[in-house]
Amino acid sequence: MSSLAHLLPLTVLLPITAGVLAPALFHRRGLACWWWALAAAILTFATTVTLWRQLQSGSTISYPLGGWPPPYGIELVFDGLAALMLVLCALSVLILLAARRYVEATVPSSRQSLFYALILINLGGMNGFVAAADLFNLFVFMEIFSISAYALVALARGPVAALAALKYLLVGAVSSLLVLLAVALLHAQTGSLNMSDVAGLLAQAEAPGASALALGCLVVGFLVKAAIFPLHFWLPDAHASAPSPVSALLSGLVVKMGIVGLVRTRILFAEAEIVPLLMLDNLLVWLGVIAILAGAVLAMVQRELKLMLAYSTVANMGYIALGIGLATPSAVSGALAHTVYHATIKTGLFLTAGSILLCTGLSRVDDLRGLGQRMPLTSGALVLGLLAATGIPPTAGFVGKWQIALGALQAGQAWVIGVILAGALLTLGWAIRVINSLFFRPPARARVITANEAPVSMLVPSVLLAVLAVSAGLGGAILLGLVEPLALAIVGADHDH
Amino acid sequence: MTEGLAHLDYIAVVILFAIGLYVVLTKQNLIKKIIGLNIMETAVFGLIVTSGMVDGGSPPLLGQGLEPPYASPIAHALVLTGIVVALSVTALALVLILRVKAECGSIELDELLEPDE
Numbered sequence: 123m124s125s126l127a128h129l130l131p132l133t134v135l136l137p138i139t140a141g142v143l144a145p146a147l148f149h150r151r152g153l154a155c156w157w158w159a160l161a162a163a164i165l166t167f168a169t170t171v172t173l174w175r176q177l178q179s180g181s182t183i184s185y186p187l188g189g190w191p192p193p194y195g196i197e198l199v200f201d202g203l204a205a206l207m208l209v210l211c212a213l214s215v216l217i218l219l220a221a222r223r224y225v226e227a228t229v230p231s232s233r234q235s236l237f238y239a240l241i242l243i244n245l246g247g248m249n250g251f252v253a254a255a256d257l258f259n260l261f262v263f264m265e266i267f268s269i270s271a272y273a274l275v276a277l278a279r280g281p282v283a284a285l286a287a288l289k290y291l292l293v294g295a296v297s298s299l300l301v302l303l304a305v306a307l308l309h310a311q312t313g314s315l316n317m318s319d320v321a322g323l324l325a326q327a328e329a330p331g332a333s334a335l336a337l338g339c340l341v342v343g344f345l346v347k348a349a350i351f352p353l354h355f356w357l358p359d360a361h362a363s364a365p366s367p368v369s370a371l372l373s374g375l376v377v378k379m380g381i382v383g384l385v386r387t388r389i390l391f392a393e394a395e396i397v398p399l400l401m402l403d404n405l406l407v408w409l410g411v412i413a414i415l416a417g418a419v420l421a422m423v424q425r426e427l428k429l430m431l432a433y434s435t436v437a438n439m440g441y442i443a444l445g446i447g448l449a450t451p452s453a454v455s456g457a458l459a460h461t462v463y464h465a466t467i468k469t470g471l472f473l474t475a476g477s478i479l480l481c482t483g484l485s486r487v488d489d490l491r492g493l494g495q496r497m498p499l500t501s502g503a504l505v506l507g508l509l510a511a512t513g514i515p516p517t518a519g520f521v522g523k524w525q526i527a528l529g530a531l532q533a534g535q536a537w538v539i540g541v542i543l544a545g546a547l548l549t550l551g552w553a554i555r556v557i558n559s560l561f562f563r564p565p566a567r568a569r570v571i572t573a574n575e576a577p578v579s580m581l582v583p584s585v586l587l588a589v590l591a592v593s594a595g596l597g598g599a600i601l602l603g604l605v606e607p608l609a610l611a612i613v614g615a616d617h618d619h
Numbered sequence: 620m621t622e623g624l625a626h627l628d629y630i631a632v633v634i635l636f637a638i639g640l641y642v643v644l645t646k647q648n649l650i651k652k653i654i655g656l657n658i659m660e661t662a663v664f665g666l667i668v669t670s671g672m673v674d675g676g677s678p679p680l681l682g683q684g685l686e687p688p689y690a691s692p693i694a695h696a697l698v699l700t701g702i703v704v705a706l707s708v709t710a711l712a713l714v715l716i717l718r719v720k721a722e723c724g725s726i727e728l729d730e731l732l733e734p735d736e
Contacts, residue, residue, distance in 0.1 A: 258697055258700070261704075262700060262704065265704045265707075265708070269704075269707055269708060269711060272711060272715075273711060276715055276718070280722075281719070281722040281723045284715055284718040284719045284722055284723075285719055285723065285731060287715055288649065288712065288715045288716065288719060291708065291711065291712050291715065292643065292652055292656070292712070295656050295708050295712075296640070296643060296656070296659070298704075298708075299656075299659050299660060299663055302663050302701060303636070303663050303666070305697075306663055306666045306667045306670060306697075307666075309667070309670060309693075309694070309697070310666070310667075310670030313691065315693070
């Protein structure tokens with residue numbers, strides 16, 4: 123084990139420790155706390171960059187916690203999937219950057235340190251989740267990022283936020299319990315918790331029924347976390363009523379954890395070869411198709427900008443589920459690439475929506491008419507983000523969808539391409555409504571006429587993410603090259619048979 | 620022991636889990652939903668504890684003159700962690716219910732979702 127491997131637990135411990143200390147150190151000192159949180163997030167990002175460079179030059183990094191070797195000790199791994207940490211940390215830094223002005227304006231000073239603390243703990247939980255190599259820690263880290271997410275939603279003002287947070291909590295807690303039940307079932311059968319160890323032992327397990335039940339519980343649990351239609355019902359309220367930086371965090375990053383969980387589950391059961399995965403794949407394809415169409419249609423009928431964006435997340439999670447369900451190398455690598463790209467696009471969109479909400483106090487699309495004249499940069503960033511969300515080439519949204527469509531052809535399911543196109547057209551439909559309202563209609567509200575451009579600390583992350591969202595598609599080949607080994611590992615196991 | 624009784628614990632766990640899920644899904648009172656959640660949690664913890672039990676096994680302690688087979692100690696560590704997690708979720712939920720009550724004046728979900736105006 124190289125000394126660099128010691129950095130791996132740091133990616134989890136650093137944000138969580140900094141988060142726990144923040145309210146104690148910086149009570150009622152919001153600005154100092156913001157610097158503290160930003161420094162912790164940047165340090166974590168630097169750590170992941172170092173780890174990632176190590177991963178590029180060599181093999182997977184594995185760290186036995188406390189020096190106890192797996193399968194008995196707790197193991198953290200930094201593999202292709204854990205490299206997602208890089209995206210998590212980078213986007214968290216941008217979210218924190220944009221959050222300062224928003225938090226100063228909307229959160230009472232006694233609560234500001236809690237806000238930053240929860241964001242850091244959330245980041246630490248997500249990092250731990252993607253790096254966890256054993257089932258129980260997967261559950262624990264899932265609870266860390268979930269509980270901090272419930273609390274973050276509840277930090278918004280107003281009666282809707284409390285109820286939305288409670289709804290989110292109830293659904294999230296039930297899905298977590300399903301995952302814990304599955305962990306219990308797998309542990310009862312194999313006596314082990316380490317995922318690769320469980321996969322090996324499960325092949326000789328006596329009760330395939332219990333394994334199938336465990337698979338079912340894991341899949342349903344993670345489908346809820348990933349907000350795949352029809353288990354998405356908690357998402358729009360929670361994501362739309364949360365403070366905008368939190369919406370960006372939840373919609374951009376936290377829902378992706380459900381996908382990570384699904385991928386880990388699929389790898390485990392593909393290795394165990396105890397339950398045929400064809401049914402799971404078909405389920406994902408169908409749910410994905412329904413989610414793409416339903417999410418886009420529901421986004422279309424919304425009037426509030428943030429609700430539109432929340433339903434668009436439902437549709438995009440559908441694309442990712444579809445890609446994984448098609449189970450061909452290009453479809454899965456498309457789904458993984460789309461996970462990264464959608465995180466970038468949606469974080470940018472919610473941050474931009476947050477700037478608009480902060481500067482005008484308006485959230486309905488019809489009220490925002492003519493805002494393009496008063497806030498050209500912010501509105502421009504929103505437009506670029508929306509175009510990327512529709513997937514017009516060469517934007518970031520295009521690469522993943524194109525790869526998934528190619529994968530559908532390889533899988534012999536050409537009809538899926540029609541669904542992908544229909545989803546893109548429906549998205550274009552509501553995106554054009556927003557663009558039209560912002561740039562081509564006269565202002566209808568006094569607040570729009572008096573609005574000023576967003577402060578620099580909010581503009582920089584929004585514009586940066588918007589430019590990334592539009593141009594990152596050009597680097598699609600690089601990203602696809604990076605996720606390809608992982609995609610092959612995910613589908614590889616059942617292509618051999 | 621007969622085959623049916625040997626798995627009595629599993630049957631109890633399934634029944635408890637189903638009761639909890641039923642309460643979470645059907646009750647409109649938010650406190651009752653949380654109670655249902657706790658019943659589900661208890662069911663899962665019960666499953667983990669009983670799965671670590673070994674028939675005729677001794678406590679997993681070395682140097683006490685105890686002979687293998689030992690019962691699995693991991694199950695207890697898991698349940699302890701699980702209880703901590705469950706406690707935090709319940710605490711957060713109760714705080715949120717207090718806030719919902721203060722801001723909306725009710726903790727019955729059907730009343731809360733009814734449009735007042």
